[in-house]
Amino acid sequence: MAEIFVYDIAESLLRKLASYVYEEASRAYNLHEDVQGIKDTLxxxxxxxxxxxxxxxxxxxxxxWLRQIQNVCLDAEDVLDGFECQSLRKQVVIASGSNRVKVGHFFSSSNSLVFRLRMARQIKYIRHRLDKIATDGNKFCLERIDLDHRLVKRREMTYSHVDASGVFGREQDKEEIIKLLMQPHPHGDGYGDKSVCVIPIVGIGGLGKTTLAKLVFNDRRMDELFQIKMWVCISDDFDIRQLIVKIINSASASSSSTPTISIPHQESINNLDIEHLQSHLRQKLSAQKYLLVLDDMWNDDRAKWIELKDLIKVGAVGSKIVVTTRSNSIASMIGTVPSYSLEGLSTKDCLSLFVKWAFNEGEERRHPNLVKMGEEIVKKCKGVPLAVRTLGSSLFLNFDSERWEFIRDHGIWSLKQKKDDILPALKLSYDQMPSYLKQCFAYFSLFPKDYGFAGAQISSLWVVHGLLGSPAGSQNPENVARQYIGELHSRSFLEDFEDFGHYYYFKVHDLVHDLALYVAKEDFLVVKSHTHYIPENVRHFSVLEYDSLSYALFPKSRSVRSILFPIHGIGVDSEALLETWLTRYRYLRILDLSDSSIELSDSIAKLEHLRALSLVNNRKIRRLPRSFCKLQNLQILSLRGCMELETLPKGLGMLISLRKLYITTKQSTLSEDEFASLTNLQTLSFEYCEKLKFLFRRVQLTSLEVLTVQSCRSLESLPLCIVPKLEVLCVIRCQMLNLSQSYTNPMHRLRMKFLHLEHCPKLQTLPQWIEGAVDTLQTMLILNCHNLKMLPEWLTTMARLKKLHIVNCSQLLNLPSDMHNLTDLEDLSLDGCPELCQKCDSESGEYWPFITHVKRVSIGETREGQLLSQMQSQLRLRLQDE
Structure with missing residues (x-):
């Protein structure tokens, strides 16, 4: 039986019913008695x-019984959201001042009389269902519990690179693998099938195979031994085309001298045939001594393995492949040397790891009784580090002995383990989550294994589905989402966490992904080519393969809320199928049509509940239908990469709920009046708007907090005075833009917290208006600004600056003299600035004494840039962009 998230769903519905909009609407339409009855019963x-x-x-x-409550609550939410839709429509009608709009509105199905009759019928039915369920529940003799206490204290987020001090008991394993990598191929002569040595690392899930491989991969000796290092995660997929693309991208990142935070070009598996891909791959690897890590291999088809191996055996003598796998048979099939079997950690190492995650440093000395119980708990984990870490995290700074006894004595430990069972410790850690976190966690199941998440991607799903209720009622939902992500990270459910301030990225362990699939299987579904049936009660589905787009497959129920296409290059190309969805799924909240090739019809207006729409990389759309601007509930709209879009829709200002808007258009000017009506707009992005010379001249975007301009090659000015609340600014590849003229009053106080400047050829020094953010700026990223010659002295007055990354600014020779005044600076990275890096050398650099106070200093190291580039080559930033 899958998990049920009814508590949080019920709480969310009650919160809506108590709101002003619902209260006033129920009275206005004479439905107050029935709505109040639903609220009382609930x-x-x-x-x-x-x-x-x-x-x-x-x-x-x-x-x-719980499933019935959950279903009726979700159905009630669909129906009652009609009040909100009607309220938004009225706001637009009033704001328009147009008689034509008002008359058209009256004769539509949303006029007051038609609306009241429809709502009355549906609400009475909901009330009847809920009353019956409440009566049925009396037989269970349940007790009243008002508070959910299953919380864990959050620890500070950390960087995802492998910190050897946080890994226990693997030093000998690491040295053994490195010894194998440094030895010549025992059976090879450097030619043919014997040219590449394949070293399998085999062990059960969660044992730390990937962590061990990372320790080896990041060891400096590997940089000296191999010319190219590549990391490719395979998981369930062994498609040769996709693997070639991953290897090419990883090789490009490894050899790149220009690491960057922007999304690198992704090789297209749809536009290149296999011959061109092979040629590109051979060009990358030919005569190069390389190290290739193939992480988490499940393929047991020897023919496919030989096909891949034949493609990559073009490297120089001494090239090595390390493969991690759970299967001994796979290890035997691929290995050219005996498999390295990874054993579980010793009890001593397990306890050390457990203590690290359960206590702050030194805190365990005050609780010897808990440490003793911890030793009994880790024995049950059978040496599996992932199990130890998640349980330790779930008990972090919790000194209640009863809670520890509950974990130690739980009956799940005595269950007989089947081959594909979820690791008991993971399920136990999951059970300790508060209800609101469980519901959010389930959404990870909609994405494939080894998926690289942008933080805003998953948070957008949570936001538009109303899962992020703030206790204070006023906190920004994205900030609440960040707290939830932090809590999941604290519980060790997330890994490979990369934090760049405003942007952050992560993955989930494949066993954690299995857990998400397990708990979400009733309401969430991943559709693949082998999917032959979608149950009627599924509310969220994602499509991972073209072959699964069959008309007959998709349910006729109206309960579907999310349709996602998370894999790059896979979308919809059938307008008839899309029309079926638009007509059938009236309660859709999220429609992700990324990488699709379709035109939208007027039927899009039927989705009056739609909160998020992504049309990213749609090369067919030239115009959006006139009815598009009836989507008053729409909060997120992404038109990124719609290179044929000639103009934004007339009436854009009617989308009054819009909070995030991402634009690619052929327009040279924008309608200021339309944007002036978007009073809730918080994020605005312009990408590849090649004809756009100016953004705005008159309009004040008083709610805007995030502004991105990328690859707008004609853009000449950026008037920051129109965005008084701006906190995040990203400027990337805008060749004509003169940043020094972006603010008329350089000393005006700004609220900016995050600044990213990349490929700005006119930038010779930092514009003075940045000094206006002296009290707020926390992160500054300056990348590939090849004409930057100096940093101003006022930079050292930025009292809140925590992160400063300067990459590939080759003409930059000096740091300001008072760098020691940046007392809050925690992360300083300098790379691709040869002379400056030499002056910051820890042994002989003249600037080194001025930066010794910084917690994390990276000088002349490309590892971070390469790691980021590899991760971002997998990311698909769609409706989720921040």
């Missing part, structure tokens, strides 16, 4: 839901 039910969730495994029928 309040009573909510009080026993936590107890029901605790007892659902012991009491027969309780799971089904």
């Amino acid at each position: 309040s009573i039910l909510k009080g026993v839901l936590l107890d029901a969730e605790e007892k659902k495994e012991q009491k027969h029928g309780l799971c089904e």
Whole structure:
């Protein structure tokens, strides 16, 4: 039985019912009695839901009862959201002042009389269903529990590179693998099939195979031994085309001298045939001594392995391949040397790891009784580091002995383990999550294994589905999402975490992904070519393969809320299928049509509940339909990469809920009046708007917090005075832009926290208006500004600056003399600035004494840039862009 998230769903619905919009609307349409009845019944039910969730495994029928409550709550939310839709429509009608709009509105299905009759019928049915369920629940004798105490204290987020001090018991394993890599091929002569040595690392899931491979991969001796280092994660997929593309991109990142935070060019597996891909791959690897890590291999088809090996055996003598796998048979099939079998950690190492994650440093000395119980807990983990880490994280700074005893004595440890069972420690850690976090966690199941998440990607899903209720009611939902991400990271459910301030990226371990699939399987579904049936009750699905786009496959129920296409290059090319979705799934909240090749019809206006729409990389759309601007609930719209889009739709200002807007257009000017109506707009991005010379002259974007301009080659000015609340600014590849003229008053106080400047050829020194953010700026990234010659002395007055990265600014020779005044600076990275890097050398550099106070200093190291480039080559920033 999959997990049920009814407590948080009920709480969300009650929060909506108590809002001003719902209260006023129910009275205005004479539906207050029925709506109040729903609220009263739901309040009573909510009080026993936590107890029901605790007892659902012991009491027969309780799971089904909870499922019924969850379904009726979600159906109620769909129906009652009609109040919000109607309220937004009225706001647009009033703001338009147009009689034509008002008359058209009256004769539509949304006029007051038609709307009231429809809502009355649906709300009475919802109330009847809920009352019946409440009556049925009396037989379970449940107790009232009002608060969910399953919380964990959050620890500070860390960088994802492997910190050897945080890895226990693997030093000998690391040295053994390095010894194998440094030895000549025992059976090879450097030619033919014997030219590449393949070293398998084999062990059960969660044992630390990937961590061990990372320790080896990042060891400096490998940089000296190999000319190219490549890291490719395989997981379930062994498509030769995609693997070639991954290897090419990884090789490009490894050999690149210009690491960058912007998304690198991604080789297209759809536009290049296999012959061209092979040729490109051979060109990259030919005569190069390389190290290739193939992480998490599941393919047991020897023919496919030989096909891949034949393609990559063009390297120089001494090239090596390291493969991590859970299967001994796969290891035997691919290995040219005996497999390295990774064993579990010793009890001593497990306890050290557990203590590290369960306590702050030194805190364990005050709780010897808990440490003793911890030793009993880790014995049950059977040497698996992932199990130890997640359980330790779930107990972080929790000194309640009863909680520790509960973990130690839980019955899950005695269950017989099947081959594909979720690791008991992971399920146990999951069970300790608060209800709101469980529901959010389930959304990871919609993405494939080894998926590189942008932080805003998953948070956008949570936001538009209303999962991020702030206790104070006023906190920015993205900030709440960041807290949730932090809590999942604290519980060790996330890995490879890269934090760049405003932007952050991560992955989930494949076992954690299995757990997400396990808990979400009733309501969430990943559609692949072998999917032959989609249940009627599925509310969220993602499509991973072209072959699965069959009309008959998709359910006829109206309950679907999310349709995603998360894989690069895979989208919809059938307008008839899209029309079916638009007509059938009236309650869609998210429609991701990235990488599709379709035109939108007027039917899009039927999706009155739609909150997020992505048309990223649609090369067919030239114009959007006139009805498009009826989507008053739309919060996120991404038109990135719509290179044929001639103009934004007339009436864009009617999208009054819009919070995030990403634009690619052929327009040379924008309608200022339309943008002036977008009073909720917080994020605005212009990419590849090649004819755009000016953004705005008159309009004030008073709510805008994030502004990105990228590859707008004709853009001449950036009037920051029109964005008084701007916190994030990214300027990338805008050749004509003169940043020094972006602000008329250089000393005006700004609220900017994050600044990213990249490929700005006119930049010789930092513009003085940045000094206006002296009290707020926390992160500054300056990349590939090849004409930057100096940093101003006022830079050292930026009292809040925590992160400063300067990469590939070859003419930059000096740092300001008072760098020691940047007392908050925690992360300084200098690379691709040869003379400056030499002056900052830790042994002989004249600037080294001025930066010794910085916690994390990286001088002349490309590892971080390469790692970021490799990760971002996999990211698909769509409706999720920040």
